[in-house]
Amino acid sequence: xxxAIALLAISQLVCLGAIFYLYTQVQALRRLAPVRRAQSTRxxxxxxxxxxxxxxxxxxxxxxxxxxxxxxxxxxxxxxxAHQSAAPSTLADRVNELGLDVPALARRxxxxxxxxxxxxxxxxxxx
Numbered sequence: 001x002x003x004a005i006a007l008l009a010i011s012q013l014v015c016l017g018a019i020f021y022l023y024t025q026v027q028a029l030r031r032l033a034p035v036r037r038a039q040s041t042r043x044x045x046x047x048x049x050x051x052x053x054x055x056x057x058x059x060x061x062x063x064x065x066x067x068x069x070x071x072x073x074x075x076x077x078x079x080x081x082a083h084q085s086a087a088p089s090t091l092a093d094r095v096n097e098l099g100l101d102v103p104a105l106a107r108r109x110x111x112x113x114x115x116x117x118x119x120x121x122x123x124x125x126x127x
Contacts, residue, residue, distance in 0.1 A: 058109070062119055066105050100125065 106116040 058111070059119060059123075062105070062109055062116070063123070065108055066100065 100120070102113050102116055102120070106113045109116060111119075
């Protein structure tokens with residue numbers, strides 16, 4: 001029994017020694033590893049106005065979406081019925097006369113209703 005305990009203790013010491021040896025080898029490899037590269041001088045951070053260009057593209061897409069789509073329109077408002085005889089000159093006039101389904105437009109544009117209303121206000125369209 002004593003021999004078994006002695007062999008177990010020796011094997012544990014050998015395992016601990018092997019783990020320590022592997023640890024020192026890994027540390028040596030880490031020291032010899034190349035330093036992580038710094039950012040290249042050719043790489044520059046993008047300026048902030050890039051998201052504004054995306055907003056302009058979304059605005060253009062919105063104009064095309066509600067100009068050509070009958071889905072984004074509601075039935076005419078009673079107040080606008082009096083002005084139906086006059087031909088609307090701009091898209092904003094047409095949309096204001098016919099009414100606009102903001103939730104449907106927001107779903108088609110994958111935007112929130114708040115964003116669509118803000119976009120419509122900027123374009124001079126009452127939404």
